[in-house]
Amino acid sequence: MLSLGKLLLADSIQLSKVGKVLRRTFELWGYGEVVLPTIEPYDETVRKGTKFAYNNGFYLIKPDVTSRLLKNYDIGFGKLYYISEVLDGSVEGNWQAGVEFIGGEPTFMTAEVLSVLITALESLGIEEFYIDLGSLEVWRRATDGIEDFRETIYRALERRNFGLIDGLPIDEEKKEELWRLFNFRGKETEYEKLTKILELVDDERVFVDLGTVRPLPYYSDVIFEVYSPEFGRPIGGGGEYSFRGRPAVGFALDLRALVQLANVDGKTSRRSLRGITSFREARKLVSMGIPVEVRR
Template sequence: MEDQKLSDIAYSIRKSCHDSGYSEIFPPAYVKSDRIGGFRFIFRNDVYVLEPDITLRLMNNRFPGNSRVYYISRQADEFLGESLKAGLEIIGAVPGEANIEILKMAIKILDDLGIRDYNIDISITDVFDPYRKKKDGDIILNAVKNRNYPQLQNMDIDGMDKLFQIMDTRTRNSGIPELDSILEEINDPRVIIDLGTVRQPEYYRGLIFEIYGRHEFLGGGGNYVIKKMNGCGFSLDLQALSKLYGDVQR
């Protein structure tokens, strides 16, 4: 039954992407690197990572400008825990236009699956730049991501009040033109500005977003640079989607 649901979800995602002009790609199963997170192994004295983050697998590919691609692929963590991910990437397009399109595609995919009870929280990496550059920047951002207020209160952070204000800002009018214009263009109440949103890994620069169901984290994405070209994309967790997909099919 679970395999059938995942098959139905994958079919729907492929149809949504194909109908919108996206081409399917098949990322490599491993990459050569000693810096990327995931399950590592050594072969002939070189370090490889098995099924790492999808975007990192695409970094070695060459794409023509204005490429629109999608994929469905396994991803492994350092303990060989697996997840099945589907995602889209727009590479080499005008960043502002790509942001609108990629968010609309996330909405289309979920709506085509019959899933409508979800929220998309958007933010921008710039708001945390002053904290990212601090000595304990990674620890601070990880605490923000987990909403760990006690940990932050026990740290010596200049501008603590401002940091908490950012973390607690959920709005439809942030005063940040890039974010406010996205809400105006998309005009969907399920999209909200949440300045406390933090995305990892650290290659994201610019727009970032996360997608939540009633109780499930469904996926997320944002802007990055690949081969000196702007990229924008997201991934979705098919197992998480299957929990909501089952509800709407009954």
Template sequence: MKKDLFSESVRLAYTVKNLRRTFELWGYKEIFLPSVEEYSPNLRKGTKFAYNNKFYMFKPDPTSQILANLKEKRELKLYYILEVLNGTTKGEWQAGIEFIGGNDLMVQVEGILIAITALESLGINEFYIDVGSLEVWKRALKGIEEYKPQIITALSRRNFEKIEGLPIPSAKKEELWKLFNFRGKKCEYQKLNKIIEAVDDKRVFVDFGTIRILPYYSDIIFEVYSPKFGKPIGGGGEYEIKGMKAFGFAFDLKAILKLYEGDLEKTRKIISGELKEAYNKAKQLVRLGIPVEVRK
């Protein structure tokens, strides 16, 4: 049965309104990205097509699209609400932010706190955030780099059995196993400890089993989970662009819609009566920021 586009759009609109407000309270500005970009191997996701003997990408991953368009060094705080395609005609709606040009630790801490406050603005409080590190895994894979693609794929799928079958020393497998299963509030990697301490939220943990394999991530990554949903509802990570530190994340809006249980709108003032009089009254209330509905 086909979804009711109109009902779903109403729910999406009210959810996005709250997210926009939170992003803007943190000082972020909305960016309107074009639906079509000339093809580049640096663009992620999207659907590739040919036109006039050139290749293009339709609705690619927004982070890679922003990086492709950043021609000079500049500090930016951006957010976006858009649909991303994944190689077909179907896509997923995302809401996310990018903090480009901040100080190390600052970009990670602010990014995670924006994710927390954005969910709280929707009345979603039952969630947790797992923060991991690609740098820690880079160090752990030293000496067995030839198996890195298989190991990273196995980790991203939470399938350690694939690693057990690799011809690497037992001591190294034990090291990877301990890392894969580590989850707590404190670890040996001080950068992560400082982030967890600064965020100061009981729902945020160090979890080295958290892996995100998008190629632009440089170190710190995180994912947001809810016990009411079977997969991550959002995630992001740290990257570098033109010598600047940056951090971004995106929410899966389909997942957010399933978790959002709040009222869709404020109580509206119902106005009726003679047409001119009713609309004059409605106009005055709207100017005061009061929601209205004119009825016959």
């Protein structure tokens, strides 16, 4: 039986292997890594994290990355990625890997971010997955005139429970319209923005699912979730949001889910070196990007 220390080390090694592959993929797309401090001053706009008090102040340990960026950084245009543990009120957290594209045209940014997501999964040997696109704007338009019930309707979407909508005092024609949207999943939609994103991404694993929502306060319109038939819950998701008045799109992936799904053996062809001049030669090879192994 493995000790706790060995189990933790094995877990760390697997996370590192997956993270290494993702870093390479994100950087090939032109995204630069952002590394944030472990501790953040408490702010109600910063999500998650574990709260603690120190010197008459309140702080958060490892909160959500996107909400931290929104609060603390003024980025006009940027392509960022991160690999970080995120706590949620306890000492145990979830490891996430994500990207943020800030300051471009929303439809183009969404198409690129989805393409980054697809290649990230493929780089890990994960081929069986699908991505569902939803739209908050579609639901805002559908609920014009019944704004008093929007909160209940969004709650029904989050819970995938149309019964909450069926019990509302609205006319049957409107309920039928909401029912069609609630259950719509396919490749063709009347919402031009989603149609354009599908065309740009051009991947058979991407669908429009108007019942898809994500319960985060900063999303502005297009949202998406990614699923694997081998995993019982979403392995990631993201969407459009406003970054200090500028459009932005991002996603976060569940790193531990990826560890379970990935096919990464970590083996690399290395140049084997021996002898008294090995380290000089090794330095030259490494400077050229060639993996090495020096043996006695």
